[in-house]
Amino acid sequence: MAASADLTLVPLPATLKAHLRARDLPRLRASGPLGRLLAAQSQARGDEAGMRELARAHPGLPDDLLNFHHDPLTCAVALSWPGAAIETLPLLPVVDDHVLRFQHDQDGRPTKVAADLDAESFPATWLAAVEAAQTRR
Secondary structure (H helix, E strand, O other), rough: OHHHHHHHHOHHHHOOEEEHHHHHHHHHOOOOHEEEEEEEEHHHHHHOOOHHHHHHHOOOOOOEEEOOOOHHHHHHHOOOHHHHHHHEEEEEEEEEOOOEEEEEOOOEEEEEEEEEEEEOOHHHHHHHHHHHHHHHH
């Protein structure tokens, strides 16, 4: 962490607000070969992981949940997506039982953290990026 010139963290609480839902699949499938592949993989992964059951057990999640956009949101933040709220916090890296975590500490390094996101607009932004990726040659 000390060697990094510019570090931004996108923690799990932020990515858990970025949902891929079954309602997104028709647009994804219609976008082209990449979209069809992503839709098939997302449907299979959602079924395998029991995402609909998870959603039913947690009222804050959409009923048609397939997955969380952990990596796509992280990429969007890296590209300065305006829908992410970034805070700067003093953090220290700590290893507990072989697990790295970042602890708030006044003596820590100022680190940008994705604290929140526009969860309503992210799915459309991601779908548009998938569509655009298939139209460029």
